[in-house]
């Protein structure tokens with residue numbers, strides 16, 4: 001098969017007329033943001049808002065992206081002048097757009113010093129992050145720095161050759177402080193509860209361990225705004241690549257697939273300025289917490305439930321799982337159960353929000369794999385499901401539906417599916433879960449007792465809560481005996 005020529009700056013003019021593209025002079029754009037964790041999610045979300053700011057004429061906010069591990073994104077984007085396509089897909093059709101806000105991608109492990117130098121540039125006012133939950137080197141149950149984390153230990157011993165986001169940020173803060181450069185804002189765009197505050201706590205503690213003076217400087221000079229970010233971004237497949245090449249007439253080695261919906265709520269606390277994201281659709285507020293809880297508990301809570309139950313029931317994508325009437329009824333009921341625990345944002349139409357979520361999950365044009373969402377459950381469960389369970393328990397409300405989602409996760413991390421086939425469980429604690437599961441066999445009571453004892457996930461309180469334990473055990477026994485499809489039908 002012959003591929004069309006590569007997408008690049010010189011070829012932008014030859015794109016089909018309908019395809020939106022950068023209209024500003026990219027050579028004039030300065031780097032105001034260094035983004036750590038330059039994956040698909042950033043490219044479908046923050047980079048697009050920032051692209052719109054550049055289009056409006058403020059050229060101070062180009063992005064330099066950094067990969068903390070693999071060179072894949074840099075290798076894909078470098079030959080195409082860091083341009084890439086987003087394909088916005090809905091059941092009714094698709095819109096393509098070429099984005100230019102990313103100026104360059106650097107690969108941190110190849111040259112850690114080069115990244116620290118970039119982050120220390122006086123033009124840089126914001127360090128943003130999408131490093132996924134596990135990238136914070138924290139204890140998900142408490143939100144505190146995990147001081148025994150191998151990356152933390154490594155970075156404290158090698159401050160000039162860090163591996164983790166925390167290590168890079170701290171090195172750049174120290175260097176800027178020493179040089180008298182203005183401080184920057186560190187903006188988490190990950191799905192953590194109170195992501196900014198949590199990051200600030202983790203970062204200050206990390207800096208304390210470098211030196212008490214640096215810890216104080218982080219507390220006093222660095223701002224870490226909370227953000228709520230929302231856009232569904234399934235992993236790109238080779239079929240997506242071929243399709244996009246067909247429409248563009250050019251090869252894009254890494255186009256991004258996403259949905260029409262996008263939302264960004266940001267706490268307006270930036271110590272050295274920010275792009276006018278509010279002029280391009282973002283909402284700047286004082287308090288992100290109500291938005292974030294609504295999104296994490298309704299969208300992500302349902303997503304995790306759908307991923308484990310859907311995978312076990314044999315569904316490859318979220319849309320396929322949602323086409324199963326019993327699963328759809330269960331998800332709707334689960335959302336109702338979560339809603340009572342929320343303090344809603346002022347003026348929020350929560351019923352409309354839930355309807356839109358159901359519609360988004362049903363988007364058949366997005367092939368969002370249940371397996372993809374199932375990843376890293378140990379890092380996701382606390383803020384997506386367990387907080388809701390705690391709140392319902394505190395109010396004396398039943399927790400069966402949420403317990404079923406937790407039980408489905410337990411069934412999933414055994415690593416063997418309902419047909420006896422292996423499951424490729426991706427989780428930093430996968431090996432620990434697997435050995436606990438092997439020891440418990442298909443004994444629901446034993447498996448619940450073992451997994452609930454993992455404090456980093458369940459904390460002390462849930463481990464010793466009899467109501468919770470019974471609800472999870474009942475659900476897990478049914479998953480073992482009757483399978484996911486039959487079980488979920490009794491929880492709707």
Ligand code: CS2
Nearest residue numbers: 229230231232233300303373
């Ligand atoms: C998903 C999220 O993979 C996952 O865990 O639940 O990435 C989800 O698609 C986004 O948070 C939507 O904004």
